[in-house]
Amino acid sequence: MTAVENARPRPILQVNDLTVHFPAAGGKVVHAVDGVSFVVHEGRSLGIVGESGSGKSTTAQGVMRLVPATSGQVVLRDEDFLAMRGGRLREARRRIQMVFQDPFASLDPRRQAGELVAEPLRLLEGLSRRAAADRVAELLPTVGLPPEAAFLYPHQFSGGQRQRLCIARALATAPELIVCDEAVSALDVAIQAQILNLLRRLQQERGIAYIFISHDLGVVQHLCDEIAVMYLGQIIEQGPTASFFSAPRHPYSWSLISAAVPAGPLRERLKARYLVKGEPPSPIDPPAGCRFAGRCAFAVDRCRTETPLPRPVAPRHFVACHRAGEIEAPDFSSGEMARSA
Template identity: 50%
Template sequence: MSAADEQEQPVSTTQPAAGEHLLEVSGLTKHFPIRRGIVFQRQIGAVHAVDGIDFTVGAGQSLGLVGESGCGKSTTGRLITRLLEPTAGKVVFDGEDITHTPENRMKEARRNLQMIFQDPYSSLNPRHTVGTIVETPMRLNDINPPQGHKKRAQELLETVGLNPEHYNRYPNEFSGGQRQRIGIARALALRPKLIVADEPVSALDVSIQAQIVNLLQDLQRELGIAFVFIAHDLAVVRHFCERVAVMYLGKIVEVADRQTLYTGPRHPYTHALLSAVPEADPDAVHRRERIRLAGDVPSPVDPPSGCRFRTRCWKAQERCATEEPPLVRLGGNAEGHLTACHFPEEPSVEARAEDIVLDPALTTLEDNASAAS
């Protein structure tokens, strides 16, 4: 059966989740209008930042959103948390549709839906002490811990690896990694069920990245928090996330569990991204060809017709320009492995799991011990 015939026979479009779906996103769209004029403005176009995406996150699960800069990852995170209003689509969180919930009623939802921002320098108010920053969510939501706000804030600082005595210090007295820990403590203050982490380590040194990722992993394991982890670093995502969704120009092109995606990608774009991931064995470089994409990412103001990746894809044919491929489970795919491509890669595994490694700084002590034995 050819790849084209395979696309004609989707098995299922349902994404499985281990447990209840805490977050359900369907048809989520965000277009930013482009206007011209000073006094009388008129819309002359729109930036298609996010263009009809679907995914789910189960309670306690972690989903990674990956892709090149400008593909719509961060916009998706802000739509989920309602920091941006969607143009279309639906966001259901903890069984409640929050897509158009009035701002005065979003207060209750945000107790369980928090965000960690990318830049630890601009996301903290420089005029407030660390204690005030961590306490503010509790005060705004009328949460009064039995031990008091100060004691609870100090406990949270200790949880994220900071000294409780830092309570009265200001953000400018801390390094980037320490500031990100403060942001994590603030996100934990309301004991959320889901945290959207928008590239939480991209602005940090590699060694500090490892500490923050391992901290988030420990918190997820201990507190059962679900994560939508936004990143462009595939090594970090593989270390942290159970499932991975690959985005390109506002669309999700492939979704699968971590092991399946990293060892058997079906979409050409995913295949190209993974071809650049570092390998443990130098000889493995000769077993896997580095795929270099031609051209630049098209403008989201005027995205290509049909498949948006076709202008850079080495497998594109006439059908790709006229028909947009749906995100479906192809024949030969594992359960929950969805791909949007008319001519997908063969399901054979070209890269072994052990060939794909993380940056050494992201290796935990347990991994080191295993390697030594």
């Protein structure tokens, strides 16, 4: 539609080989994030999916510098974000903001909504109390809250309204990128739809990019242009959303999808064939080779010894699996047809 949409979107954030390790008891190491790389483009959304413990949230926290990166690079525009300090860092923090999962835990219960939303303005933009309050009064309606909401305390809001407040706080400094860590997971489906539509509208109006972390494939497909699937600290498949959902290539992606398909014969068929049993192994000193090999129905000897590297399977679509292309992909057809017929 607009010139911005036609032009090739430029990268805002490039994450190269990000690694976050934590020390564990007995000199062991938790490999929370191991060599994750992705690019977020202007006004676009990248979805990161995976089970708990796959490293989605740690990736977000590593990018935001909420946990220290063990190694790797986070490039914001053309600058190394991880190396920034002082005023430069504060300036950069204005441009990337975050919305957390639990709107009950991420708002200070003893401060009024207006103060909470004004905080980034005061800290990062140095606005006076008065100027910040004026900006808050403009911000609240953009997230669907009345300006008077500024004088209420968090407990006076419902879960969905609290998440709107968190979004208003993230929007306050007019960021280029918002990292949403399971931002709709704690909400009822009806409220979730309201928040998703709000995020999408804000993106269209303001050209904000999102990193959207979720375990819900339906939500990610709905909101995101690109998707990255994480398993035990690594991205095992990554690509444009349409390409990924038309032809996912990694057996773990198939498992996630088969668990998320709506009820019906297709779901039964996919679950029987692709849903993996059990739970992921511990991220403490993970085994050599493909980390999914132990649960994978298609693993061969090579998978247990040699780590698969991401390789292209379609334009901008990468998969880290030795057997991609060898094993027959799931057949997604006929599911809905069979049901309505």
